[in-house]
Amino acid sequence: MKPVTNGKILIAPSILAADFSNLGEEIKKTESAGADMIHLDIMDGHFVPNISFGPPVVKSIINKTSLSMDAHLMITDPIKYGKIFSEMGVKIITAHIEILADINLWKKFKKEIKTSAGIAINPPTQIQNYEEILENFDLILIMSVNPGFAGQKFIPDVLPKIEQFANLNHKLGYNRIIAVDGGINLETAPLVLSAGANMLVMGSAFYKARDYGEIVEKIRKLLLP
Ligand code: DX5
Ligand code: ZN
Numbered sequence: 001m002k003p004v005t006n007g008k009i010l011i012a013p014s015i016l017a018a019d020f021s022n023l024g025e026e027i028k029k030t031e032s033a034g035a036d037m038i039h040l041d042i043m044d045g046h047f048v049p050n051i052s053f054g055p056p057v058v059k060s061i062i063n064k065t066s067l068s069m070d071a072h073l074m075i076t077d078p079i080k081y082g083k084i085f086s087e088m089g090v091k092i093i094t095a096h097i098e099i100l101a102d103i104n105l106w107k108k109f110k111k112e113i114k115t116s117a118g119i120a121i122n123p124p125t126q127i128q129n130y131e132e133i134l135e136n137f138d139l140i141l142i143m144s145v146n147p148g149f150a151g152q153k154f155i156p157d158v159l160p161k162i163e164q165f166a167n168l169n170h171k172l173g174y175n176r177i178i179a180v181d182g183g184i185n186l187e188t189a190p191l192v193l194s195a196g197a198n199m200l201v202m203g204s205a206f207y208k209a210r211d212y213g214e215i216v217e218k219i220r221k222l223l224l225p
Helices: 018-031 055-062 078-088 105-113 130-136 155-171 189-195 212-221
Strands: 009-011 037-043 069-076 092-096 116-121 139-143 179-180 199-202
Touching: 009 179, 009 212, 018 055, 018 212, 037 078, 037 199, 055 069, 055 078, 069 078, 069 179, 069 212, 078 092, 078 105, 092 105, 092 139, 105 130, 116 179, 139 155, 155 179, 155 189, 189 199, 199 212
Parallel strands: 009 037, 009 199, 037 069, 069 092, 092 116, 116 139, 139 179, 179 199
Antiparallel strands: none
16 A cells, blocks of 8 residues: 555544534535544444444535545444445545454455555553554554543553554554544644654544634644754
8 A cells, every 4th residue: 555644644533523513514624624534433332332423424424525534433343334434435444453353354354345444442452463453454543542432531551552553664664544543632642643643533622623724733833843
């Protein structure tokens, strides 16, 4: 796969924290604010204790923006629904490692779809196969909260995991997306960026901001020396 980030930090607002009564407008504002991607938090009430939205909502918004979308599947059947989202044009489909009985199933899924595939990892989950994950998937979504809800507090214990993925990503020359999701704001973003993350998922800090463009600008400024 071609380098996806080109050295840039990707900002992916999670519409879970947007105003659902005004979703089309929220998406337009997200695009004009200069965000890079739209993060879709798909929850089924089984894998996580919350239900969010599914294919009909994604279908209604996907052509309303030129921004790419990544689907974070917090569901017990990522293969079935992952295919549906991929066929709709969602660019990256991410399943939780905790739900995949065998990671080979997700490798097979990746071969069957035209879009990219990622692996999400919950804060308590310890990883042994860092290299295998980096070798086979386009995005690693390191959760910095226990999934289910927007607006939770960042868990700093995940920083070594981010570092491990980021260092190996660099060392092995893969150029994968190392994304961090949960409690990312202007205070926590510098921590995960220093650990080597190259994509920030932001829910509350983005959609509760007065001015979406200003928050994007402030995040980009964090990278300047
Ligand atoms: C949590 C979701 C996150 C969350 C991010 O289950 O995966 O994407 O919505 O929201 P904040 O940034 O508010 O933690
Ligand atoms: Zn998410």
